[in-house]
Amino acid sequence: MSQFDRYLHAVITRAQREAREDSSPTVEAQHLLLAMSGEPDPVVEVLTSAGLDTAALRAALEREFVESLSAVGVASSAYDLPKPSPRRNHPGIGTSAKLALERGFSSSPRKKDLRPAHLLVGILSAEVGTVPRALTLAGVNRSDLLAQVRQTIGE
Amino acid sequence: MSEVPSDPADALAAVVALRRLADRLEDAAVEQAMRTGWSWPRVAEALGVTRQAVYKKHVHRLIVAGVKLRRRDG
Numbered sequence: 001m002s003q004f005d006r007y008l009h010a011v012i013t014r015a016q017r018e019a020r021e022d023s024s025p026t027v028e029a030q031h032l033l034l035a036m037s038g039e040p041d042p043v044v045e046v047l048t049s050a051g052l053d054t055a056a057l058r059a060a061l062e063r064e065f066v067e068s069l070s071a072v073g074v075a076s077s078a079y080d081l082p083k084p085s086p087r088r089n090h091p092g093i094g095t096s097a098k099l100a101l102e103r104g105f106s107s108s109p110r111k112k113d114l115r116p117a118h119l120l121v122g123i124l125s126a127e128v129g130t131v132p133r134a135l136t137l138a139g140v141n142r143s144d145l146l147a148q149v150r151q152t153i154g155e
Numbered sequence: 156m157s158e159v160p161s162d163p164a165d166a167l168a169a170v171v172a173l174r175r176l177a178d179r180l181e182d183a184a185v186e187q188a189m190r191t192g193w194s195w196p197r198v199a200e201a202l203g204v205t206r207q208a209v210y211k212k213h214v215h216r217l218i219v220a221g222v223k224l225r226r227r228d229g
Binding site for chain 2: 022023024025064065068069071072074076086128129130133
């Protein structure tokens with residue numbers, strides 16, 4: 001197993017935990033992003049220097065959820081549910097996560113050169129969906145962030 | 156009821172958010188029903204899904220959460 005394979009395995013395992021705690025039947029791109037922000041690797045510094053630590057990401061995602069609901073007249077506070085016991089089954093990889101992984105893998109010309117930064121490129125490449133909306137709400141310019149991550153791959 | 160949000164991105168994101176809200180609500184509602192002694196067939200019929208589906212989706216987490224469950228066919 002290469003170093004990147006081990007990293008990927010750790011991130012996906014962590015993302016599955018995020019998905020379960022989120023009552024999500026599948027792992028989505030935002031769960032991968034949350035997982036990456038908590039997995040030790042130098043690429044995390046690009047996120048934290050943009051103000052995106054795990055807590056800030058969670059807050060931005062929650063805000064995206066609340067605001068998207070309110071756009072159709074649903075107040076999420078109307079459903080202030082007790083936190084359900086998390087699902088036990090292994091959530092499968094959802095479409096947005098699959099796209100992020102594919103984009104990440106294809107951002108490296110050679111498979112053996114894959115690094116965590118490529119995975120982050122894959123996640124940040126999505127122009128629509130939950131992650132880019134949450135980033136906008138957090139006041140982060142996604143294109144700038146993407147450029148910074150690409151720079152760390154540079155050499 | 157207001158109109159569909161004019162920005163397609165907002166309208167589509169609302170669909171995603173509503174699905175997520177429904178998933179959360181389902182987890183909480185099934186747990187509440189089972190804690191109050193509802194049977195699997197009754198919960199399944201109320202949700203409009205098969206009892207196999209609701210059982211498979213929720214039984215493990217409810218056992219781990221220590222919810223006292225009635226027999227599956229009870």
